[in-house]
Amino acid sequence: MSEPLLIIGSYLSPCVRKALVLLEIKGVEYRIDSIVPFFGNVEFERLSPLRQVPVLVDGELVLNDSSVICQYLEERYPQPALYPADIADRARARWIEEFADGRMGQVVIWQLFDQLVIGRGVWGREPDAAVLEKTYQQDLPSIFDYLEAQLPESGWLFGELSIADISVACFMRNAQFARYTLDAGRWPKLAAMLERTFALPAFQKLHRFELAIARTPIVQQRQALIAAGAPVSATSLMREQPVRGPMSRS
Numbered sequence: 001m002s003e004p005l006l007i008i009g010s011y012l013s014p015c016v017r018k019a020l021v022l023l024e025i026k027g028v029e030y031r032i033d034s035i036v037p038f039f040g041n042v043e044f045e046r047l048s049p050l051r052q053v054p055v056l057v058d059g060e061l062v063l064n065d066s067s068v069i070c071q072y073l074e075e076r077y078p079q080p081a082l083y084p085a086d087i088a089d090r091a092r093a094r095w096i097e098e099f100a101d102g103r104m105g106q107v108v109i110w111q112l113f114d115q116l117v118i119g120r121g122v123w124g125r126e127p128d129a130a131v132l133e134k135t136y137q138q139d140l141p142s143i144f145d146y147l148e149a150q151l152p153e154s155g156w157l158f159g160e161l162s163i164a165d166i167s168v169a170c171f172m173r174n175a176q177f178a179r180y181t182l183d184a185g186r187w188p189k190l191a192a193m194l195e196r197t198f199a200l201p202a203f204q205k206l207h208r209f210e211l212a213i214a215r216t217p218i219v220q221q222r223q224a225l226i227a228a229g230a231p232v233s234a235t236s237l238m239r240e241q242p243v244r245g246p247m248s249r250s
């Protein structure tokens with residue numbers, strides 16, 4: 001029997017979450033080494049030259065970048081389909097995924113989650129009030145205005161649930177961890193889409209493991225996940241002291 005797939009990267013990373021949601025919805029068995037990328041060891045750096053998560057290991061195959069990984073999972077495990085069948089919709093769904101990874105990554109992760117959670121938890125750094133102010137007043141609203149305009153009156157972005165809805169929701173989960181509440185009066189279609197996405201069994205299951213580590217010191221997270229019943233890998237690529245990677249904006 002072949003080894004289950006391995007995902008390297010923390011349950012609290014939005015890009016890791018995207019890959020995990022696909023694995024869960026497609027019913028694929030996997031193990032996870034839930035490390036914060038800054039704590040990856042030399043072997044992690046060999047597998048991930050940018051020192052970023054997620055990494056997917058499938059036998060001899062090592063893949064980096066959540067979009068590359070999700071595309072691979074879709075092709076390797078086509079059912080249920082999570083990319084629209086229509087060619088134009090499929091391209092637009094990939095754009096929304098790119099918008100989430102790129103712009104939401106910049107604002108939700110680096111200007112919000114990093115400021116309020118990673119900065120304090122990993123580097124012992126206090127948030128920059130000016131960055132937070134601009135994030136709350138300008139950058140987040142412009143992202144939500146754009147997404148609100150893309151959404152239909154009801155339902156998912158492209159008819160059925162797709163990588164587009166999943167990608168947006170994965171980043172908004174981190175906004176929640178940074179104690180941000182979306183104004184459902186101002187962005188009602190986005191709020192409704194997120195509520196439906198977070199109610200999916202895959203998101204709910206992953207959220208239990210996210211909560212198990214959200215307020216747990218990094219060195220104790222592996223044990224906390226084992227105790228919570230997460231499919232933790234037999235070995236870990238974690239080191240003791242954090243280091244910044246070549247792409248780090250933290």
Ligand SMILES: N[C@@H](CCC(=O)N[C@@H](CS)C(=O)NCC(=O)O)C(=O)O
Pocket residue numbers: 013014015016037038050051052053054064065066067101109244245246247248249
């Ligand atoms: N485009 C990449 C971005 C990956 C990424 O930025 N991952 C973050 C965690 S969400 C990370 O590893 N950050 C550490 C760093 O950039 O040094 C993807 O979609 O996988």
